[in-house]
Amino acid sequence: MRELKFLLSLWKTNLAAAMEYRAAFISQSIGMILNDAVYFVVWIIFFDRFPSISGWQLTDMFIVFGISASAFGLAGLLFGNAFNLGDIIVKGRLDYYLSLPRPTLLHVLASRVVPSSFGDFLYGFISYCVSGQFSLDGLGRFIVGVILATTVFVAFLVLVQSLAFWLGTGGVFTGMAINAIVTFAIYPITLFNQTAKVILFLVVPAAFMGAVPAGFVKGFSWSTLGLMLLGGAGFLALAILVFHAGLRRYESGSAIQTEV
Amino acid sequence: MKKYLAVFKINLLNSLAYPAEMVTRSAMILLFMWIFFQLWRITFAAAGSDSINGLSLHDTMWYLLLAETLELGRPRLARVISEQVKDGSIAYLLNKPYNFLVYQLSSGLGESLPRMGMLFVLGGALVWAMAGPPPDLVNWPLALVALAGAWLLHFCVNALIGLAAFVAEEVAPFEWIYQKFTFVLGGMLIPLDFYPAWLQTIAKSLPFAYMMYGPARLFVLPDMQLFAQIIIGQLLWLAIFGGLLVLVFSRGMRRLAINGG
Numbered sequence: 001m002r003e004l005k006f007l008l009s010l011w012k013t014n015l016a017a018a019m020e021y022r023a024a025f026i027s028q029s030i031g032m033i034l035n036d037a038v039y040f041v042v043w044i045i046f047f048d049r050f051p052s053i054s055g056w057q058l059t060d061m062f063i064v065f066g067i068s069a070s071a072f073g074l075a076g077l078l079f080g081n082a083f084n085l086g087d088i089i090v091k092g093r094l095d096y097y098l099s100l101p102r103p104t105l106l107h108v109l110a111s112r113v114v115p116s117s118f119g120d121f122l123y124g125f126i127s128y129c130v131s132g133q134f135s136l137d138g139l140g141r142f143i144v145g146v147i148l149a150t151t152v153f154v155a156f157l158v159l160v161q162s163l164a165f166w167l168g169t170g171g172v173f174t175g176m177a178i179n180a181i182v183t184f185a186i187y188p189i190t191l192f193n194q195t196a197k198v199i200l201f202l203v204v205p206a207a208f209m210g211a212v213p214a215g216f217v218k219g220f221s222w223s224t225l226g227l228m229l230l231g232g233a234g235f236l237a238l239a240i241l242v243f244h245a246g247l248r249r250y251e252s253g254s255a256i257q258t259e260v
Numbered sequence: 261m262k263k264y265l266a267v268f269k270i271n272l273l274n275s276l277a278y279p280a281e282m283v284t285r286s287a288m289i290l291l292f293m294w295i296f297f298q299l300w301r302i303t304f305a306a307a308g309s310d311s312i313n314g315l316s317l318h319d320t321m322w323y324l325l326l327a328e329t330l331e332l333g334r335p336r337l338a339r340v341i342s343e344q345v346k347d348g349s350i351a352y353l354l355n356k357p358y359n360f361l362v363y364q365l366s367s368g369l370g371e372s373l374p375r376m377g378m379l380f381v382l383g384g385a386l387v388w389a390m391a392g393p394p395p396d397l398v399n400w401p402l403a404l405v406a407l408a409g410a411w412l413l414h415f416c417v418n419a420l421i422g423l424a425a426f427v428a429e430e431v432a433p434f435e436w437i438y439q440k441f442t443f444v445l446g447g448m449l450i451p452l453d454f455y456p457a458w459l460q461t462i463a464k465s466l467p468f469a470y471m472m473y474g475p476a477r478l479f480v481l482p483d484m485q486l487f488a489q490i491i492i493g494q495l496l497w498l499a500i501f502g503g504l505l506v507l508v509f510s511r512g513m514r515r516l517a518i519n520g521g
Contacts (some may be wrong), residue, residue, distance in 0.1 A: 024430045031433020038440035042449045049454050050303050116432070179288055183295060191298040 006102055007110055011078060014113040025115045032119025033126070036069055040127070054190035061188070062131030064214040067142070068185045070124025071149035071209055075157070076117025079109040082154045086161035086174050095252045105243050109154065128217070138217055145213030148228040152208040155235035156181055158243055165246025177204070185210030205235060263358055264366040271370025282378055289328055289383035296324050297390045313453040319480040320451060321391040325383045326476040327448045330407065331439075333376030334414045335368035338438075341422025342431045350516070361509060365415055372411070395480050402487045403479035409494035410471045416501035417467075423505075426512040446472030453477075467497040 018025050043065070047058035075082055088094060088108060097108045128134060128142050160177040167173075184206030192200065200207040208231040216224045275282065304310070304317045315323065341364065344350040353360055384394060421434045428434070443449050446468035452460055463469050474490035 021429070027428075027430055027433055031436055035433070035436035035440050038437060038444060041444045045444070045455055045459070046450055048456065049450075050306060053299070053306060054302055173284075175285070176288055176291075180291055183291060187295055187299065191295070191302055196298075 003103060003106065007106065010107075010110045011113075014080070014111070018113050018115050021115075025118070028116040029119035029122070032073075032116040033123045036065075036120065036123040036127075040065055053188055056188035056190050059132050060214065060218075061186075062127050063133065063142075063217050064188075064210045065186055066124040066127030066131065067145050067149055067213045067217065068124070068182065068210050069120045069127060070142075070146040071153050071213075072182065073117040073119065073121025073124060074146060074150040075154050076114035077121060078113075078150075079154050080112035080114040080117070081109050082157040082161075083114065083174070083178070084112075084161075085109070085158060086164040086169075089161070089164040089246075089250065090169060092252050094247075094250060098250075098252075104247065105158070105240060109158070133218060137220075141217045141220060144225075145216050145228070148232045149209045149213050151232035152205050152235050153181065155232075155239035156205055158239040159235070162239070162242045162246045165249045180204045181206045181209060201231070205231060208232070208235075264362055267358075267363055267366040268370040271367045272374060273370075275371050275374045282375065283382070286332075286375065286378040286382050289325075289332060289379045290386050292328055293321070293325060293383050293386050293390075297321060297387075300324075313451075314481065315451055315453055318391045319395075321387045322395055323451050323476045323480045324449075325380070325387050326403065326407070326479045327446075327472050328383060329376050329379045330410060330414075330472060330475065331442070331448055333372055333379050334411060335372045335418070337364060337368050337415065337418040338421035338431060338435045340364075341419060342425035345423065345425035345512075354513075354516075361419065361505065364419060368415060369411075399479055399482045402482045403475050406475035406478050406487070406490050406494070409491065409498070410475050413467060413471045413494060413497055413501060416498065416505050417471075420501065420505050420508060423508050423512050426508075426515050442468050442472055445469065447476070448472045451477070467493075467501070470494045470497055 040061075043061045044058065047053075047061065051057065081088065085108065094104065094108065097104045097111075100107065124146065125142070128139070156177065157174070161174055163173060181204050184200055184204060189197065189200065189207060189211035197207070200211075208228060212224060212228055212231070215221075216228060300317055300320050304312065304320075310316055312320075341350075344353065350360075353363065356363075388394060417438060418435075421431055421438060424431045424434055445463045445466050447453075447455075447463065452463050452469060452473045455463065463473070470490060470493045474486075474494065478487055478490065
């Protein structure tokens, strides 16, 4: 409860800080909505020419793209430092968080908001609403799907960037990891063979960010919900474990840092 | 000219100084090409034909490789220039005895060439293994000329977006949207030949097709008539964007206020 209050205060402060640059926040959000919409036109053109690919149709793409965009956006809004945790570790900027009496990982992740993320988050909902499969209970499942997809996505980012504790560098892998999970998440899962699917569930968990929650949105199933909860809890636990294992190796550079 | 050659050389050597990092960064193309192959393999099978609108699976893959090489290998100049404008470091480049725009061009080319080479080699090896050998060597010169024109067009638009920082607080959205228009109207993810006729007409009358589709299409199916059409189009758009770039830069200089040092 105490940590939840702390998180809410952090998010409130982040939002206030983002709103200090209101024009940039609004222009980046609108820009991102347009960016996502223009990108999706590729799929509209593709499915107009080839209406069904291994049973996957345009309406499925609207949902899978919607879930992925909203999850990506929610991660940037609530846990913006998930995108540059590796850099924070390498530059010794964890010192600030370690000196405060709050859970280090939670504190560092939630200390930044990526302004353009609001556009992604909103676009996901727009995509679902125009998918032709909108319903109120579907919207409820969409929200659950987005939350669980965000959990897996943030956990995956923490896992990959915690490698910086051992490697001393993180930038290249972070870019690759983000590209990999997002790219795999927004392509029809039916394209991939069994081996690739195992990778998409266990190594680069793109299935939990796209196809699995999209299936849940289309129709409720206890097994899909269970799978998503298991995926979310499993990756989150692993991420926390690896981060703390790495933290034991962390060495401060004693550099003077300013956190704003 | 010598000084720009020196800038080009410095950036080239800088890019080559960390080969392991360059290979790791370029490895991203393997993922994209593998996914494209899965998508188009199934699409061609579903279409029940070896060729769609004149392109085979082999042509499509090599087309996409060239398009991806250009997209992933071009320098992210918009970001660099807008940061220089916003943090004032542009002042340190303006007081040097060279033209700012030609300096950016030489530096961007030095950074971009090795990266594009590595992307092409890595991606090409995978595409060769999956879809077959590259197009005949006689196809390459036409594609290379068009590739140079496409690179210059990207340079002009990127520099224009970067210079927009003189008037706009944040230029990133312009860059995202420009990139996505290149994806859609440039035929980066789907060859324009697969588009409906009306959309092909629109796409081919805009600059994006000359930045992506032109060189990629010439690489797989060269044709002198198409080559002439693409080069004329590129020259025309280069004149427009190049002129605009010079104009925006000179007006931007008049707005520039440098305080202290």
